[in-house]
Amino acid sequence: MASNTFERFDLESSQEWKPYIARFRQYMISQKCDQTLYTAHLITAVSNRVYKLMCTLCHPNKPENTEFEALVEIVANHFGPKGSVVAARYEFRKREQRLDENITGFIHQLQLLAQRCEFDDKLEENLRDQLAAGVASDAIRQSLFMEKNLNFTRAKEIALNMEAAANTCKIGKENTIDNKAKINTSSTKSARRSSSRCWxxxxxxxxxxxxxxxxxxxxxxxxxxxxxxxxxxxxxSKLTPYNTRKREGYVKKRYHTRFSNYFGSDSDSGSEQSEVQVIVRKKNKKRQLRYVKK
Known part of the structure; x- marks a missing residue:
């Protein structure tokens, strides 16, 4: 026989009626109480104010003469009237997977929304349909559409497997891109080294x-x-440029330098200076030297 030690329900408490009744049922089961006595135990478990409320809600009947399930529903309608089923199903139908949400999280949110939709025995059928309609990946959606005799369990399996495969491919592509970037960087460095002349x-x-x-x-x-x-x-440093000019792809530079008896007996003994004109061809990098006696 059940002992009347279950937590009291009062209007001033922060408890909600539905969770309280769910725990009350489990308590009755644990105490192996006869279901015909559930009403009596519930009346003794609530406060005096709640009992008076039950009397008002059950009028002209009395709470103790009301079946347990009926009494629970009467009080539940008073504390938390049911929302519109149409509105709840509208929220369920428009729910789609967010960009930052994985398949597991999306399915969990659909199940929470479905609790207020009263789908009853059509629950899994509606969950399957909304999973296919709201999934973000077009590839997953197409796979679900092509599956014959698709149920909710199979739909979850396909969606989760394809998501895992897509994530694996994404990681592989990122690694490939990183490797290519490293190779390109190394090639660029080698090219820079090979194109620079050693000093x-x-x-x-x-x-x-x-x-x-x-x-x-x-x-x-x-x-x-x-x-x-x-x-x-x-x-x-021995050569000091004093004039530079560009003409038709050539750069002509003139330098002054000193030569002592550079031209031998043909040179003027009174002059020790000669002008050396250096013409540098930029295109083929050949040098022409023209010596002019002064």
Whole structure:
């Protein structure tokens, strides 16, 4: 026999009627109470104010003479009248999967909305239809449309499997893009290295200047190690440009330098200066030297 120790329901409490009744039923079952006594136990479990409310709602009958299920429904209609089923189904029908929502979350929200729709034995059929209609992926929708004898369980399985496969492919593509970016970066660096002329030897090679094969060679001009004579800074400083002009793809540079008896016996003994005109062809990088005696 059940002991009357179940939590009291009062109008001033923050409890809701439906959750309270659900717990009350489980308590009655645990106490192995006869269902014919449910009404009596419920009346003794509520406060005096709630009992007076029951009397008003059941008039002209009395609460103790009312069947348990009927009494529960009468009080439930008073505390929380049912919303419009049409409105609830409208909210259910317009629900679609959001961009930041996965399939599992979308199905869960559909199940919550369906609780107020009174689908009864058509619940899974409506869940299946709305899953196919509201899913964000067109590929998943097409697969559901093509499936014969599709039920809600099978629809969930197809949607979840296709979502997992799509996520796997997305990760693979991202990794491929990252690898291509790394390869392109490496190729760009190699191209930059190969297109730059080494300041030690004047050649184009993949090695950095510090790894140049002529790193230990001694310059014939300054006798310092680390570069060839043609790349020696001192040899370049002997020539001082004083005029530069461009004409038809050529750059003409004139330099002054001193030559002592450069032309031998043919030179004027009173003059030790000569003009050296250097014409640099930019296109084929050939140099022409024209010596003019002054």
């Amino acid at each position: 030690r030897c004047g050649r184009i090679h993949d090695e950095e200047p510090d790894d140049c094969p002529y790193l230990q060679f001694k310059c014939n001009i300054c006798t310092e190690k680390g570069h060839l004579a043609k790349m020696c800074p001192q040899s370049a």
